Amino acid sequence: MRLLVVNADDLGYDPEIDRGILEAHARGIVTSATAMVETRFAAAALASAPATLGIGLHAVLDPGATREEAERTLRRQLARFVALRGGPPTHLDSHKHAHAAPAVLDAVAAVAAAADLPVRALDAAMRAALRARGVPATDAFLGDAARRPAWTLEALLGALAAVGEGVTELMAHPGHAPSHARTSFGAEREVELRALCDPAARRGVADRGIRLVAYDAARAILRAGAGRP
Numbered sequence: 001m002r003l004l005v006v007n008a009d010d011l012g013y014d015p016e017i018d019r020g021i022l023e024a025h026a027r028g029i030v031t032s033a034t035a036m037v038e039t040r041f042a043a044a045a046l047a048s049a050p051a052t053l054g055i056g057l058h059a060v061l062d063p064g065a066t067r068e069e070a071e072r073t074l075r076r077q078l079a080r081f082v083a084l085r086g087g088p089p090t091h092l093d094s095h096k097h098a099h100a101a102p103a104v105l106d107a108v109a110a111v112a113a114a115a116d117l118p119v120r121a122l123d124a125a126m127r128a129a130l131r132a133r134g135v136p137a138t139d140a141f142l143g144d145a146a147r148r149p150a151w152t153l154e155a156l157l158g159a160l161a162a163v164g165e166g167v168t169e170l171m172a173h174p175g176h177a178p179s180h181a182r183t184s185f186g187a188e189r190e191v192e193l194r195a196l197c198d199p200a201a202r203r204g205v206a207d208r209g210i211r212l213v214a215y216d217a218a219r220a221i222l223r224a225g226a227g228r229p
Helices: 015-026 042-048 067-085 095-100 102-115 124-132 153-161 187-197 199-207 215-225
Strands: 002-011 032-035 054-059 092-094 140-142 166-172 210-212
Touching (some): 032 042, 042 067, 095 102, 153 199, 199 210
Parallel strands (some): 002 166, 002 210
């Protein structure tokens, strides 16, 4: 079985990014998004996201924080997410992958294990570290924020052709050019949006026998991988 979570990062960052993410879900292959919750656009973004789109927390953390500092920040943002969305996130990841820092990863793993939330694993070492702490993580991860854009249509089709057995997360950054956010990753979001919405992407999913899911649909499989009932 090949299950694929196509996650759009940065919901709540900018209204034009949010608009593109919702388009990538409505017209493309995006099944999931992760939301920033302490921006001025977060409330509107979470309110407008349909129930069919799985929503996780895109935690904004300081990679230089101590474990205690990171844990406090994460718990505050989780509480804010619940207040805005009316329920817990489907999973956790972090802005600019701050949770790759060891102390921050310890904090994220502790909070996620207590809440039974999957966490994005960037590589095999992080996957093993999370699962050893009882935290669910996918079997594979596809995406590279250093590539601008990460997903042209050609690159996306190549990635889909390589999706293997188990649960894979594909990280994407679709959107329209930001109207408010100060980010160097702007026009590239429109390239990714076009690729994710191209009919060839959905054909690539079908040809490979891939089932598109959000994190909540894969939860039982991910729990088993982390040794949880």
